[in-house]
Amino acid sequence: MLFFSTLAQLVAQDCNSSLNGKVMDYHNKTVLSNASILVIEKNIQVFSDLNGNYLLKNLCDGDYELEVSHPSCSTLIIPVTVNGDTELEIKLEHHLEQLEEVKVIGSAVFDKTNSAQEMVLKTEVLEKFSTASLGDALKQLGGVSTLNTGANIVKPAIHGLNGSRVLILNDGVRMQDMEWGDEHAPNIDINSAGTISVVKGASALQYGGDAIGGTIILEQSNFPVKDTLFGKTLLNGISNGRGGNIASEMTKVYKNGFFLKGQGSFKRLGDQEAPDYVLSNTGIQEFGGSLQLGKRSFEWGIIGRYSYYDAEIAILRASHIGNVDDLIRSINSGQPEVILPFTYDLGNPRQKVRHHLGKIQFYKRFEGLGKLNIQYDFQNNRRFEFDVRRGERSDQASIDLELKTHTLSTDFKWDSNDSFELQFGLMGRYQDNFANPATGVRRLIPDYEKYDFGSFLIGEYRLNTEWTLDAGIRYDYTKVDALKFYQTTRWEERGYDIEFPELVIDDRGTQLLTNPVFDYNNISATVGFNYKSNNDENLKFNYALAQRAPNPSELFSDGLHHSAARIELGDIRISSETSNKLMFSYDKTFKNWGFTIEPYANFISDFILLEPTGVEFTLRGAFPVWNYRQTAVRILGIDMSAYSDWTTNWRSEHIFSLVKGQDVANDLALINIPAANFSNTLLFSKPEWKGLELSLQSQYVFQQNEVPPNISVFSPEQQEEVILAINTAPEAYHVLNFNSKMVFNLGSSALTTSITVNNLLNTNYREYLNRQRFFADDLGRNIILQLKLNY
């Protein structure tokens, strides 16, 4: 390494040429300040000044590619030949959408909404999280947290809300992967995405009207339309879990617009480790792959994509418990009850999920009018959950569900007028869930068919260069037609025999076959403005009304969850929940620093929540009963971030997030709301030293001091009422993460090496939003060595 870097410095010293010019807008020729100009080959970056001027010094004569980007413009790749002091005028495209398909490549990302709070993870950040899950990467953004079941099952949460309230859009396809369960993570391989955007609210109506938490949008990288073949491979070694992963992709593009892209990744880990002990049975095996092909041009395009995801995830052995006494014992003992030597074996309990996604998309642009888009997609999601079972049933799944979804959608966007843009869309969806009876366990989720129909109209009006207004409305119809067996005793205990006698279609004695058919009509709307001043100030305000129909779990859940030692009961009386969210966002960029402040308030009526309400007795002992109920909720929060470039080499970044949830109808704290957290990162970069980058991140997570009260249960073992501390939050914690990166040029390819150390000090801690906090500490130190080869 030293040899290479010395050599490069020697070569670099002889170069005295420069490149200079102005960056301006393509349409109105206004100068653009703070545009980033990056010499890709040398990894040198400069920014244009207030008059749009830029200057790159000490370049060698020769051919380069520049990546020019600006916060409000599309990113451009410009080839340039430097010969002595060269001048180059750069014109950026402000009217983004029209050029989307043809000119933009790499990390360019478009805002999904005009006025909502939004954030983006670019390819470089995603590569850093190549070994982790989608949720782990998104957690880097202010306002995004995760609900974990151990380290491998990670559900993203936006502004404190997760599951069905967070809509995930995978390359234009809304994921249908049983997002309703707390221990169901999105079936997505992070390596398959080019960029990920997060809209922190239900304002992106084109994707769905029920994203009360927010929308996560995964997109493929764009590429230039020219004859080219490129790819990359990432190889990671992971110390905690003693495994690694490999991710590779290859893209072939022809200048007539035909393209073909293949991508695959494989990950394998054994038992992971807390600082003091092995977390027995926490290994994972994950495989993802996708193939994309089609033809794209400015006027029209057709794109087909197939992706596959397969994961087998072992779940902490000690978290599988029998009854409430076992849970009390686990909470009190302070360390997991089962600690075994390290192994790569994936034992029970474990889950096995696979997801097929296929889509075909067609677009056509009509001159002087706009763009038509038609898409069909199919998804097949299969989920097996294996429990610790008696009598040679270990290989027989306790849960076996297959969810098939077909969606046909179309939209038309009128974008020919410079000052306004209008988009209208229609969506039809059919979904079929099949619960395999061969499990020998009564179904947690019944067989059902679901029909959805949606339509939306959204518009954006550019008042002048500073103000842009937007508004939208969406209507969704949902019909659920289920066939479900209820235990007769349960049916009566719920009072359904009085309220819904007509739903029973067959009385089998101890069980009743019922046919609940429900429909829901939901309206969503949004309105907002975006003000961009000339002095790098941006102000946004957005109001979103959203309604969400209850998911199958909220309606039909009925059974014992061993992993949580609780009986979960849905309620067929549950109606749609309605959210009114106000979002405000202000950011300002100064010469060497900038900041963003984003407060929000979300008022949700008929909010559906799951909470402990009582105890039921079985031969196994007592179990807390968790009921779904509806209430009025208020969520208030603020996300703040700031950065400062102290010198050319030193930079610091700061993020603070706070969210408070309150059940206003009962004056109680809301369950599972993330604790306030504060992240500070110090970065050192020295591009001339082989693109050296060093960063040290400090993450401080406060104790969640607003939790619902604990419940009191009768313990058969102790023969008395005891307090079950299931809502008590763990103490505050602080972890340090370190990262370093260097880039080496190997002729036509580039090798990037990086070392990441998570939990540098091997700190013992437990996280409130990890469902395994009752049983074990979180992960100890993890060293990840990454090699990336671009070719």
Added chain:
Amino acid sequence: MKTIKFLSILALSGALFTSCSDDDDNTPEEVNEEEVITTMTVALVPQGGGDTITLQSRDIDGDGPGAPVVTVSGSLAGNTTYVGGIVLLNETETPAEDITEEVAEEDDEHQFFFQTTGSIAAVNYGDTDGDGNPLGIIFSLDTDTAGAASITITLRHEPKKPNDGTLADAGGETDITQTFDLTIQ
């Protein structure tokens, strides 16, 4: 271009047809819990003759809302040794499944524990697993002089074996736990 347009429309409509046609309206099969233990019956046979006493806990809806119904057939005689035998049933299936057999087959993964209060002098294991560790499907119970007593019978799955005989040391998951209130005459 025209061909591709045509093909894409064909593909889309084809997809639409498939999405409508796989609508087979099958009535789902009823599932009875295979592993649930609905009934525990303990027969206590006095050595040297006398009335057999039966203790039973029965929860016919398993994990459903109904609580177990606990019955004790009569009072136990004082200063007597009873031989106890446990039978576990899953009565959600017809005919009822004998779960005791499964426990006996996987004896190294199971153990019954007995906790007593009042006028019970001792409970001793009457059987062992393949490794010679106590199992507890068969046990003996020695009563003391007359008075009130209780016995809590707990079945643990995958406990630590051998253990010191306490639930805390054994760990594992609770498959059954039931307390019976007894009278010793």
